[in-house]
Amino acid sequence: MDIIHQKKIWFSISGAIMVIALIVALLMGVNTGIDFTGGTLMEIELHQSVTTEDIRQHMDAWDPGANINFIGDHQTTVQIRTMVDMDHRERSTLFASLAGEYSLIADDFLRTEQFGPAVGREIRDRAFLAIIIAAIGMLAYITFRFEFSFGVAAILALVHDILIVLSVYVIFRIPLNSPFVAAMLTVLGYSINDTIVVFDRIRENKKSMKKFDYEQLATDSINQTVTRSIYTSATTLVTIVALYVLGVPQIKEFALPLIAGIISGTYSSIFIASPLWVMIKERGKDRKKMFAKTT
């Protein structure tokens, strides 16, 4: 398959996903997790089927617009998510009123997560900083081990992966939160891992390259490593999908960005990173030629 030559197709596919996400984001906004905005999440086992309206009555005093869902094996656990910062006393009051109506015991208050607005801001800023620092660290390492052109192409592929996973989140309205960021950082590592395997082959084949045909060089290298890329993503995906299918909600929100990231990472190492590298190199070649002409 002539991957490099068809680069416009690959770039367009990725571009289209990002544009759709951008439109969705502009029209509907981005769904952010309470750990970034501040807020409260509560999960309470009710032992019976209840309607959203029943719960909403109890929640009205704090936030009439709270997000109410039913989860658990029998959909009898209510999950309340609000951007209102409820402290222990307020949460206890809410639980007491539910406990009164559905005769609950203390242990039925399964889970709480609460973040003050200031903490949310801090977590968000740290997450952003972490991604920037990780990207710079990787760029430095690749430049040190390979050459700058590889580093730039690899980082652009990384940016691509971040944007794609982000797009998936925006399009499907999944909340962005700190597990998402941790998963993103892992995806960065994984994706660059993939990219490096391809670049490593390019580096090796370059030594025996006769003329400066970067396109052929990249195509050959991709073909030589594509089996490995597919196998590795397959084994990693198998384990993560198992985790997603069987896991509890907290782990699902971790597994999902990993799944999206692994697919995007493998895709980008083949269809984005290498074509980008060829573009950078070809440009360098043109410039050299022009330089030769003028002098």
Place this chain on the structure above:
Amino acid sequence: MKVKGLIVFLLILAIAIGGVLTALNGLVLGNTEVQPMRDSIKQGLDLKGGAFVVFEADTDATGQELDLLINQTIQVFRRRVDAMGLTEPIIVKEGERRIRVELPGVEKVQDALDMVGKTAQLQFVTPDQEVVLTGGNVTNASPVFVDREPNPVVSLELDAEGTQRFSEATGRFIGEPIFIVLDDEIISAPIVQQQIFLGQATISGNFTMEEASNLAALIRAGALPVSLREVQTSTITASLGVDALNRSIEAAKIGIVLVFLFMLVIYRIPGLVANVALTLYILLVLAIFVSLEATLTLPGIAALILSIGMAVDANVIIFERLKEEIRNGKTVRAAMDSGFKRAYRTIIDANVTTLIAGMVLYQFGTGPIRGFAVMLMIGLGVSVFTAVFITRILLKSLISTNLFKNTKHFGV
């Protein structure tokens, strides 16, 4: 056929199997006892249940004054948490004006939060709004039963100053109530029958025994010197945590079996070798994790499962090289040597970059996310070791037996 190769292979296989059995069931050897992995690994709040709260001091104080307030608060927290009889509470200062309280394994999460977060400012107030006693005047508090009271009461012993002031106030307001106020809430308003000279008082209020004990413990531990705001809380009941752990283990089992099958089908003999190496990989990662006394969290388990998929990568890189070299006409043995040599550099480069992500994650993450980073970093280091060294030894010893000369055995 060389027997030595076969022995080496079987020996490593035996170590792997023995390791798995030990990890699952524990081992007793003479006086030393190895606990099963499940019991020896330290579990985070999200797996064994419990609560953590980050409090922020609501005060204008800065510098030394703030330090003092925070330290006093930590002391009060410690006394309160000790009174609850918890095993491994963590109470630490975080930043300038924050305190993080972790209560792993606490059973009554909501009650525990009640206990920890209460200001517990105890005051005895006269009808003319004068504060005669505060919690600071109390030298001891305990729950007791007294005559003509069906419910337990909290009995207080007062210090010298308190005794004197209490005696003076009870003398002045005979026939009138004295309000006992806890955190701006009147919990009892006994009518003074006679002047009380002995430094003793009781608080009654239809308490259960547990409530009386808790109140006594709060008064003994003292009031918080500063008002605190909850800036972050996380609670989870033990049953939910155990469920999360069990389901993750189930997912891990299925994931591992699928990966093993995949490797066997695609690579045959090298696949078998990779599976033995992978088994050792999992054991080593867990053993290192335990010996570092790191805390296993839900994201940590995700990292472990993810890293199993990634650890296979190093083997896939090597085996794909191996196949390529065999196809290029090399003998199995020569192919193995050059395959390993060429794959080695790729593996190092690929792992270092992921390691950079892991280190950043550790530096910037908190709680569960750190558990994820630790597991990821251990996994990366160990995977280089098992994929490169263990696989190599295993493969070499198997090839030296000359049992597998057909290149089909290598998935070519």
